[in-house]
Each structure stands twice: as structure tokens, then as C-alpha cells.
Amino acid sequence: MPDEKKKYTTIHYHSYLQLDKITGAQKLRSAELEDQPAHEEMLFIIIHQAYELWFKQIIHELNSVVVMFKDDWVDERNLGTAVGRLDRVSEILRLLIQQIHVLETMTPLDFLDFRNYLFPASGFQSLQFRIIELILGLKEDNRMTYSGHSYKVVFTEEQKEQLGNIEEGGSLLELIESWLERTPFLELKNFKFLEEYQKAVHRMLDKEKQAIMDSAYLTDKEKEMRSKMLGGTDTYFKAVLDEDAHNKMRAEGKISLSYKATIAALLINLYREQPILNMPYNLLMSLKSIDELMTTWRYRHAQMVMRMIGNKIGTGGSSGHGYLAATAEKHKVFKDLNHIASLLIPRSELPELPDELKKELGFYFSQK
Amino acid sequence: MPDEKKKYTTIHYHSYLQLDKITGAQKLRSAELEDQPAHEEMLFIIIHQAYELWFKQIIHELNSVVVMFKDDWVDERNLGTAVGRLDRVSEILRLLIQQIHVLETMTPLDFLDFRNYLFPASGFQSLQFRIIELILGLKEDNRMTYSGHSYKVVFTEEQKEQLGNIEEGGSLLELIESWLERTPFLELKNFKFLEEYQKAVHRMLDKEKQAIMDSAYLTDKEKEMRSKMLGGTDTYFKAVLDEDAHNKMRAEGKISLSYKATIAALLINLYREQPILNMPYNLLMSLKSIDELMTTWRYRHAQMVMRMIGNKIGTGGSSGHGYLAATAEKHKVFKDLNHIASLLIPRSELPELPDELKKELGFYFSQK
Amino acid sequence: MPDEKKKYTTIHYHSYLQLDKITGAQKLRSAELEDQPAHEEMLFIIIHQAYELWFKQIIHELNSVVVMFKDDWVDERNLGTAVGRLDRVSEILRLLIQQIHVLETMTPLDFLDFRNYLFPASGFQSLQFRIIELILGLKEDNRMTYSGHSYKVVFTEEQKEQLGNIEEGGSLLELIESWLERTPFLELKNFKFLEEYQKAVHRMLDKEKQAIMDSAYLTDKEKEMRSKMLGGTDTYFKAVLDEDAHNKMRAEGKISLSYKATIAALLINLYREQPILNMPYNLLMSLKSIDELMTTWRYRHAQMVMRMIGNKIGTGGSSGHGYLAATAEKHKVFKDLNHIASLLIPRSELPELPDELKKELGFYFSQK
């Protein structure tokens, strides 16, 4: 229980930030095991500690967003805050990518001065990094295996239990999917979005086919190629909009989001200028951004490992560069949101929303 | 012939920079082909023009370095300048990577407003980008094909001729390889680097095997695993140092640099603190840096294409994201320099250079 | 008039981007005036041309936002687009700041190789940069003079006319001020924002005074100091909220925004989570961000000039570093928005909005 009088106690920078702990946590293995500590080992320790501080911050932000989405209904006044916190996570990830530049000031020869003393410690054992992946929604089935084993094999029993609890808790991916599925605008005031959208797609494709054929400027060969490309696009729209085809790909693990959630995401992307869809659109953009930055970080990290140890085995006995580069693509969580881009049609072809519906999607004040 | 008196003419910013040309070169297709120009098309044009300006600068720097290395002997006083210019290329590449953030402010829906008018223009048709790849040393055999065709198929006859001349000119990769092969320090004053190095590797591996076996702290299982890893490393050193094995891999296209050049690069890496090897070391680092940044740029560009068009075909009819992501790895030019990292041994194990040799590698002034 | 059939003509990268103009616009003065061109002059030309390309883009974005705000009423569906374009301007400014790193690869000694040939060309003669300042809203009265002269003295008659037209057109600062003044929420449904806010400020200050006095943890000296600081803050709130005091400072040129606009900006900052105030809040943040980045760019540019020429006169005969560093602070356009930060009170002290008012500020759909 807060104590009003306590609010006016004083606090000093050094104790507030517990700097005795923070700056007293660097113990070089090379100092223990050699006559002369390896100068470069300090950087190795500090940079990983900085990463872990920021992982804690990321978890703090992601958890707070998960809480906002746990219920059946998300307060609109929270959506802006959720977007702000996810954007902060993106800003932190940009910092963590830049941080790799600092580690690149260590040369491979320098690393060899203390590398042997680190075995078998390795970034694979970062509990917080795995927690971040779990909160985002990376499923074990979608992971690269760790020399054939589950990623959990490197953790203690206590840590495995912690990971297990988070897995059950409900990830951002699952909660966002539920939230998307709950969107009320797919059928409103006699406007059936999906039907109208499909009609618009057909109108657009027919118009383009005709214009290609009528063109006075293309050669026959070019006309043939362009029609073929259009055909390809046509097939793509059909296959993806077909609920059965969608569910089939979902069963095969190629798609994560449910059909309903996908159509909702499409609506939000197409009509994002409608006031009530504006913040939902920003939310989807923020999730995509986090995914891309995690991917970039994994890739740059893989590059740095390649530079540092070439083709040798990594400190934890892993395959080093190859593994890390593969996770860059495979461990994407929100990749379905990128595929929405393939389903967009130009604004000029979008079905116009009836006035009655626009009113529903606008601000109360403005409707008078 | 310069005119002394002309040196004191005046010049104005606008005409010096030919801004009529620069700022008068933006002609929107959507303005020609629609009633209303697409606002976003300006950004698309400007950003690609900015890329091409910087490509011209990169070519200017790389060409000047090629000139320095064309002879049988590189002036030492030029080495520092060469490194400075290559580092400038790296700094420009960092800028070009950041530039992708600006294009990411365009949403996929916005891009659809004018995308159809661009066909079949595409980044594949950037002549300057191909020139950069050629000057660095990317061989046609090592390229991803362009839907089965040579990359040259998108250029005019005149442009193909220009590319052909540059291919014959001699790339940075070839010139650096020759320069490395010419290094005089591999056998100097009775010190045979390769022999001494191999002895040091064996000494090191034997010592480690023994320490693992004697360890009071490892379990038998851990001892077995660590010996096995050591064995793997052992084999690696042998395979790579064997000239026949090296040439075999080179014939298979897995390695670019000759055996002699590789050993020279290893020497430079190991003894870079010797004054005369300092700038050669920095040169190799600069080349690695350019390679990594080109790779990162390709990867981020692929990510952005994925975000912008999902799985649709790219503007030039190419496979878009997939192709670009693959070139990130495949089109590396100086990857052999990364493999040197696998051949390094700790400083504490390095053969000590005899004083007579250190004198040769130092400054004249300091030897007195 | 668009021609349907023309839409399917083809276009090639090189001609679409008019690369003959772009890459054919580099003419080195040192090549004209010396036997040997100065290698470094190419970078100098290219980097300034890149700046001018991006200045054109910034003007394109700012102009489009000015157009949105020119009327008596801004369409809500445009607000999000306006914010997106202003954020793009910020992203471009970040790129332009990073671009300075590239110019820093040129050493002072290298610059001396061609610097004398540039006289009197100088960045002061960048028309586009002045246009940007004018569109944002920098008034001539608030400018540093150019060795005692108006900044227009370096332009041709035609350019001066262009600048004059833009000055009359209406800047972003003026249009945003009008838009803020038009906000309807200052008095709505019996809720008088300013009255309620002032009551809340007094409540808050009284509560804090009492807590300081009652504190069991502060020494008398600390209590005295904290009360004094509170007193200072108290006076500050009063002075700024007083309409007469505000107008007096405005007449003295210390404040730009009108009293009404300032109060509106305060409301928007305090109640930004209300849906209809969310995008207006983001708009103010975007303007602040542009101001800060322009300031940072000016400062970093000044630093670079200092590094490049020390205390010598700049290429245009100006005082170089000193002038540039001073404009960093003096040429801020939206600094009033920063002062709003001094007027904020903690959320816990904010007057709660009556339900009837919250309904007005929310989405139509959600009110049912």
C-alpha cells in the first residue's frame, strides 16, 4: 500500500539504477584461467549483457500488449497505446541490429584469445530470447531443430517450466488472430465485403485482359506474356480466397492465420483510411515491422558469426552460421501479413463503401 | 590545358551542380497515363535516381582503386588511399541500406496506384549496378540466372558492349589476388611461414587433446564430444592447407582465390601488427566489409519487395523476393576472405617471428 | 487526357529515370581548371546533387500536406495520410543526417585540392532548402542574417520571385495554427476545458505542497528547496495560461502560436487517447519530429564544416561554422509545440471527461 509521505523520500542515481549490480557483473573467464586477462573479453560480456537488458524491456512491452488483447473485447483507447509499445519494440530491435556493429570491431584473431574458455555457453541458452519468440507466437513445430533436438534441451528444469507456462499462456499471434476474427465489419448494413471484393477483382482482371488485347503498342509476344502473367495472378486470387484451399494450406503448416482472420486483415488494409480501421491498420503494420527486424537481426548475426569463425563450429557446438541464416526466414511469426500484400487491388478498383457504412466507421462527432 | 587566369572565374551553386538536369528529370508515368498523377510515384522515381547517383560514386571509387592495383607493384603510399576509398564505398553502402527505410514508408496499396505503368522496367536493368558487380569481380558463372537467361538479356547492344569491356578489364578480385600472390614475406630470412604455421597448428591441437583428456572437470561424455570437435577442426585445417585439396575445390567453383593468395591472406591476418602488414590487413578488411554490406543490401531489398508485393511477380516479370534473397548469399565476391577466419590460431600459439624478420617488416627509422 | 491503350506501352528503367540526365550532370571544376581532376571533387558534387533530389521530394510531400490544410475544414480521412507524409519527411531527414557521414570520409587536405575553384558557390544558394524553410514557416524576421543581408541576396531575380510567391502562399505553421484554432472541443457539452484544467493544476499544486510539508523523510532544507521549485513551476503555469501574458510574448517574437491554438494543442496532448484526438496528436508529434531533425541536421552540418575548414572562411565567404551552429536553434519553426510539454500534468490529475463528451470523441460504431 503506497505511503503518501514516502513519496517525498529522496533517491540517488547510483542506488536507483542498482549500479553496484550492473557494473559489478563482469567476470572474465580469461582472468580466471590465464595470467593475463584477454582485453577483448570485456566487450563480449558487456554486449551480451546489454542485449539481455533490452530483451527484458521487449518482454515487458510485449507482455503488456498481450494483456490488452486477452479479453473478448479490446478497448479502443488501448489500441493506440498497444501500437506505440509495439513500435517501441521495433525501435529497440533497430538498436540491437546496430549493436552488431560494435561487436564487429572485434577481429577473429582477438576472439580466439578467449573463445575456448566459453564452451559450451552460447546464445542458444538465452532464456529471454526464447521467451520473446514464444510471446510473439513461434511454435515449436516451425522451429529449426537444434542438431536434431528440441531447443529446450539447453535449459534447466526450472527454465523449461517457465517456457512451458508461457507457451500455454497465449501468444500475440493467437490473440491477434482472435481479435481479427471478431471484427464486425465484414458484413454490415447489407454490405458483404468478401462478395463485393471478389466482384471487384473479376471486374479488374477482365478490364486488364481487354486492355492488353486492344493495345496498339504491344507486340503479340508481349501480349501473350502479359496475359499469362495476369492469368497467374488470377489463379492466385482464386486459390487464396477459397476457404477450403486456405484451410488445406493451413493444415500443411504453410499458413498460420485462419481464413476469417485473413479476410479481416485484408479489409483493414483496403479501407484503412476509415477512422475506426486506422489504428487496427497501424497495429498490423507494427507486427510486420517487428517480424522484419527480428529477421534482419538474425541475418546480420549470422553474417557476423561467419566473419568471426568462418566455417568452424560455434561456441555451443552448433553449426554456427548455417543454422542462424536459416532461422532468419523460418522463424518468421507474422509472415501471413506480408501475403496480404498479394491480395490488394488498386484503390481505383475498390468497391465504394455505402454512405451508411462510412458513417458507422467514422467518428461520432463528425456524423452530425 | 588549364588557364591560370580562369581559376578565378566564379561559379554558382545551381549551375555547378547542374540542378536544372537533376531536378528536372522526374516525369511521372501516372501523370501521363491518368487524370491524376499518383502522389507516391515521385518517391519511387527520386529514390531510384538517388541510388543511381551513388552507384556512379561507387564506380568512381572502385575504378580508382583498380588503377592502383593494375601494375606489378603497388606503391605503399597508395595503399592507405585505397583503403580510405574502399571504406568510403562501405559508408555509401550503409547509406543505401538506410535508404530502404524511406521506400518502406510507401504502403503496398499506394504502390498499386502506379505499379502497372512501370512494366517492364525493373532494377535488373540498372547498368551501373551490374558494372559495380563486375568491377568487384562477380563472374557470370557464379550468378543466379535471370529466369534461365543471362543477366545481359535486359540490356541494349551498346550497354552489353560496355559490360563486356569491363569484364575484360580486370576486376578487383583478380587484381587483389595477384597482389596477394606477390607478397614477398612468405619466405624471408630463413623463416618459412607455412611450415612454421603448420607446426604451430599441430602443437596447438596436441596440447588441447591432452588437456581435455587430463581434465578433472569434464565427464567422459563431454571429453568425447570435445575431442570429436577438435578432430573436426583438425581435419579442417589439413584439408584447407593441402594445396591439391585447395585446387580441387577451386576447380569446383567453391573457392575463388588461388592457394598462394590464400596463404598470403592468412599471413597478413596473423601478423597484422607488423607495420608493413598493417595496411594490407586493413585492405582485406575493407573488401570483406563491402561484400557484407552488398549482401545486407540485397537481403533488405528482398525483404522490402516481399512486403510490397507479397508473392506476386515483380515489375520486371521476375520471381521477385525469392530471386533477390538467393543472390544475397550467392553473389558474394570476397567470401574466401571470411574463410580465413577458420584458419586462425590464437596469438599465444603463433610462431614468434625472428628479430631479423621483424626488422624487415618494421619502419626504417625505427631500426636504428 | 489519358489514353486507355497507352497504358500498355512499355518503359525501360534507364529512360523512365532519365539516367542520361542524372548521371551526366557531374562536371568537375578541377578537370576544367587543372591538368588532373581532383578525385575527391566527384563526391562533393554527387552528395550535393543527392541532397537536392531529396529536397525536391521533401517539397513534394510538404506541398501536398499544405493543400490538405488550406480549407476551412480538413477531411478526417486525410489526417492519417498527412501524418504519414510528414513522417516520411522525418525519415528522409534521418537519411540526410546519415549522409553527412559519407562527406566526412573526405579529409580537409583532400578538400583543399579543389576548394578554391568553388568560390563563391555555397549551400546558401540552395533554392530548394530555402523553399523548405518557407513552406514549414520560417519567417524572415526569425532568421540569422547573412553577413547583415537578407538571405535572398544570393538568388537571381527569378528565384527571389519564386520565394516571394511561396511566402505569400501560406506556410504549414500558419495553416496548422488555423486548424488548431478551429478545434471544436474546447467547450463541448458543458465541459469547459480550460477552466477544468486550471482547477486541476491548482488542486495538484496544493496537494504537492502539503505532502512536502508533511513528509517524514525530508530535511527542512530539502523541504524548503522543493517548495521553492514548486513555486517556480506554479508561476510558470500561471504566466503561460494568462492570455495577456501569452500575447505579450507573442508580440515580442518569443512565441509563434496564438493563445487559442496553444490551448487546443494542450487539449490534444492531454486527451490523445480519445479516438478523435489520436490522429491530431500524431500530427503534432510529426511536426516536432521534423523540427528536431532539421535542427540536428544543421548542427551536424556545422560540426562537419568545423572539421573541414577549422576557423577559415567558408566557400561562400560566410563565417562558416559559427553561423550554421546558431541557425540550429534559431531556425526552429515549431518550438512552441515543445513548450506544451511544460504545461502537462500527470494523467492521475487530469479532469475526467464526462461520459457525454467521451461519446462525442469516440467512434460512431462503438457508441451503440
Added chain:
Amino acid sequence: MPDEKKKYTTIHYHSYLQLDKITGAQKLRSAELEDQPAHEEMLFIIIHQAYELWFKQIIHELNSVVVMFKDDWVDERNLGTAVGRLDRVSEILRLLIQQIHVLETMTPLDFLDFRNYLFPASGFQSLQFRIIELILGLKEDNRMTYSGHSYKVVFTEEQKEQLGNIEEGGSLLELIESWLERTPFLELKNFKFLEEYQKAVHRMLDKEKQAIMDSAYLTDKEKEMRSKMLGGTDTYFKAVLDEDAHNKMRAEGKISLSYKATIAALLINLYREQPILNMPYNLLMSLKSIDELMTTWRYRHAQMVMRMIGNKIGTGGSSGHGYLAATAEKHKVFKDLNHIASLLIPRSELPELPDELKKELGFYFSQK
């Protein structure tokens, strides 16, 4: 004494990095003093802890460079290492500047949720930051006062003692000055650098005066202005090269480096392509870079404080923005190195070094 057998113990990531300490050091004041912790306070704590981790790393690097320069003679093989470590400090400072972006995701209204609980803690109490300033060489006389008091007033007795010891230890500025003064090349083999340099300056200025007068392209008014500028430059060279004038400015606190050190720095800048001067040149560049980045960090920090609290008093009772902005310029340590830029003359005017001297400045191996 190291234990050979201990080298093969194992270590785990979590304990190696002491993550219990690192991630267990975040204790929110708002959690103690309120019912509900302020979400944003976690970021505030984490970001400052990350800063302090990196400050520790910077101190580690700077101290190791101080050690290299403490003797009467610096081993050439160390110079490259020293430059590498100073460049690493620059890379870390770039990261710390970018880190400010993360704190900018906190809005002023959010900060108010917990700001009152921080009093009087403030960044002024960062011991490590003061240590960095001392090691670089910031003298107390050159500091901005802290509301009229010494900066040490905010520290404990123990901390003040620690600062005192470092002040006596010898800063980088002092050690670099001594090292510069020891340079043997100012008079070597009958080549007196300063004399030759002064002759070259006069030759250059006379030649330029004549060319201006003879110019067929300048108006009389332009000739007058250009001669006047040349006169200004002329006076500048004289004043700075005059030992008495230099010492007078040094006594007034306007210059830090001794006359002899300044001339040595000039020599190094002018003849940096000579092999033995190459690394000394890079060293001076690295110091300038650190100075500029510290300045940029201070400036961006000041901007952020302005954004966060407007004109209110900072958390420690200081004047906030104004103080911080002033230290950006005033607390520069190596500004004299920037002034060297004013003393450079074009390469084409440099006195050619006699062959005998070039031999001394080159590599031993190459002289044969």
C-alpha cells in the same frame, strides 16, 4: 595462477553473464510508492542501465590506451591497436546516440506518471560519465558549473576520491600531447619542417594574390573582396604559427595543446601518406571522432530533455536543456585538432620531402 586443467571446465550462458544480477536490478519507484507501477518507468531504468554498461566498456578501452601512452616511448606495434580501440569507442558512441531514439518513444505525459519519484536522482550523478570526461582530459576549469558549484558536489566522499585519483593519473589529452611533442621528424636530415612550411605558405599566398589581380574574369569589386579574404587567411596563418601568440592564447585557455605538439600534429596531417606517419594520423582522426560524437550525444540529449520537459526544471533541479546544450560545445576536449584544418595548404603547394627523408619515413623492407 592459472590451472591448466581448469581450462576445460564448462560454463553456462546465464551464469557467465551473471544474468541474475543484470535482469534482477530493476526496481520501479512507482511500484513502491503507488498502487499501480508506471509501465514507462521500466524503460527509464533499463535505458540508463544500458548506458552505464557501455560507459564501463568505454572506460575499459580508454584506460587500455592510456596505459600504452604512459611511457616515454610508444611501441609502434601498439599504435594500430590503440587506434582500433578508440574507433571502437566511436562505434559505441554512435550506438549511444541512436539509443536516444528509444527514449524518445516515451511521451512527456508518460514521463509525468513517475517523474516526481525520481527526485533528486539525475544523470549528473553518473560517476562513470565523469570518469570518461576525466580520462579524455576535460579540465575542471573548462567545465560549465553546476548551478555555480563544482560538478563533484553531487558525489559521495568515496566517489570524489576516485575522481581525484583519475585527475592525477594523466589524461589522454596530456599523454597525446607528450607523444606529439616527442615526434622526431620535425628536424631530420637537414629538413626543417616549420621553415619549409612557412616558405610554402608565403609562396602560395603571393601566387594567389597575383592570380586574383591578373584575373580577366573578376570585377574590381570581386578582386577587392577576394584579396581581403586572402589577407584574412594570411593573418591567420601568421598568428597561429607565432609561438608567442600561441602561448598567449594557451594562457587564456583558448588553446590546450602546446606549440610543439600543434606543429607535430600539422606535420602528421600534411604528410600522412608517409608510412610511419600513417597510423599517427589515424590516431588523431580517432580522437577527433570521439570528441565530435560526445558533442553530438550531448546535443541530442539536450534536445530530448527539451522535448520531454519543455522549460521546466530537470529531475535534479538543474536548468535542464540550457545547461546540456551549452556543454555540447564547451566540453570538447580535442578541439585543437580541428583547428589544424585551418593550417593546411593544398598538396600541390606542400614542400616535397627530400629522398633521404622519405627513406627514413618508409618501411625497412622497401628501402632495398
